[in-house]
Amino acid sequence: MKALNALAICTMLAAPSIASAQFTKPEFAIKYRQSTMFIQGQHFGRIGAVVKGTRPYNQDEVVQNAMIVEEMSKLHWPAFGPGTDQGAPTRALPAIWKEPDKFQAAGKRLQEEVQKLVATAKGGDQGQLKAAFGAVGQACDGCHEDYRKD
Amino acid sequence: MKALNALAICTMLAAPSIASAQFTKPEFAIKYRQSTMFIQGQHFGRIGAVVKGTRPYNQDEVVQNAMIVEEMSKLHWPAFGPGTDQGAPTRALPAIWKEPDKFQAAGKRLQEEVQKLVATAKGGDQGQLKAAFGAVGQACDGCHEDYRKD
Numbered sequence: 282m283k284a285l286n287a288l289a290i291c292t293m294l295a296a297p298s299i300a301s302a303q304f305t306k307p308e309f310a311i312k313y314r315q316s317t318m319f320i321q322g323q324h325f326g327r328i329g330a331v332v333k334g335t336r337p338y339n340q341d342e343v344v345q346n347a348m349i350v351e352e353m354s355k356l357h358w359p360a361f362g363p364g365t366d367q368g369a370p371t372r373a374l375p376a377i378w379k380e381p382d383k384f385q386a387a388g389k390r391l392q393e394e395v396q397k398l399v400a401t402a403k404g405g406d407q408g409q410l411k412a413a414f415g416a417v418g419q420a421c422d423g424c425h426e427d428y429r430k431d
Numbered sequence: 432m433k434a435l436n437a438l439a440i441c442t443m444l445a446a447p448s449i450a451s452a453q454f455t456k457p458e459f460a461i462k463y464r465q466s467t468m469f470i471q472g473q474h475f476g477r478i479g480a481v482v483k484g485t486r487p488y489n490q491d492e493v494v495q496n497a498m499i500v501e502e503m504s505k506l507h508w509p510a511f512g513p514g515t516d517q518g519a520p521t522r523a524l525p526a527i528w529k530e531p532d533k534f535q536a537a538g539k540r541l542q543e544e545v546q547k548l549v550a551t552a553k554g555g556d557q558g559q560l561k562a563a564f565g566a567v568g569q570a571c572d573g574c575h576e577d578y579r580k581d
Contacts, residue, residue: 303477303486313473316466320506323463327453336453352502356470 304360307368314360315371321353325417328398332414340405347395347402350417354395358388372430387424394420454510457518464510465521471503475567478548482564490555497545497552500567504545508538522580537574544570 304310324346330336331343361377361384377384394417401413454460474496480486481493511527511534527534544567551563 304473305476309473312469316469319462319466320470323454323459326455349506356499 304362304365307365310360310362310365311369311371311373314357314373317353317356317360321350321357324349324353325414325421328402328410328414329418332411338407340402343410344399344402347399351392351395351399354392374428374430377428384424384428387420387428391417391420391424454512454515457515460510460512460515461519461521461523464507464523467503467506467510471500471507474499474503475564475571478552478560478564479568482561488557490552493560494549494552497549501542501545501549504542524578524580527578534574534578537570537578541567541570541574 304313327336327346328343328350331338361373363378366373366375366378394413398410398413398417401409454463477486477496478493478500481488511523513528516523516525516528544563548560548563548567551559
């Protein structure tokens with residue numbers, strides 16, 4: 282049942298629906314999700330610098346960064362498959378596999394907010410960009426609070 | 432001059448032309464390129480399993496994997512900017528910054544072969560897939576041989 286739930290996370294969340302079974306070792310799944318999260322964070326941080334005014338606004342750059350964040354926001358989930366709670370150092374908490382419905386909802390929320398961020402970036406309104414950036418940040422934090430070690 | 436050459440690598444190779452200057456620390460650039468290479472390798476390996484016959488052929492999956500490889504193949508290069516030859520453990524060789532034209536050519540070759548792989552995957556011919564997969568593998572190896580520690 283637990284395995285089924287975890288599989289459901291993978292198949293329902295992943296926009297590119299590539300099964301977690303394709304990771305040949307749990308450590309690869311762990312490294313993979315750490316990689317996608319890191320890339321996402323780098324590009325999200327670049328939008329953050331614009332929003333905070335420490336980097337000049339350039340719409341093309343913001344759109345590019347938002348689109349890479351979007352791409353990454355789809356890739357994480359198959360890497361949280363059954364048996365990937367260990368195998369390499371990880372901050373992923375057991376709650377991910379204990380309450381898959383809630384974890385799945387948190388992942389969906391992220392993807393939805395990121396889609397709005399991309400649309401807002403393309404729209405070019407800097408005021409709206411700040412709000413959309415904040416909403417994605419809240420989606421990140423919400424998930425990290427419950428599912429990632431401090 | 433060296434800095435200019437290295438900057439040229441970043442601006443000419445990167446399809447999403449996001450300057451290396453956006454990495455706030457060299458260690459982030461190093462971790463970033465290691466992340467993009469890892470993700471690329473995972474998805475390329477999945478196509479490899481199909482080509483080698485250890486995984487059943489599914490065109491949608493092959494196309495999805497090829498497209499993620501393509502996305503990654505664009506992202507590496509800005510992370511090889513000036514000053515990112517050190518700052519964290521890295522297998523990147525000094526030749527990257529000493530012969531930027533050759534490194535740039537190797538990066539372009541990868542991107543071109545990956546674009547062909549995507550087109551071939553979409554075409555659906557398994558014989559051609561094997562050849563296109565091999566050509567990408569050669570582009571990877573060619574670059575690693577000259578620019579990555581064993």
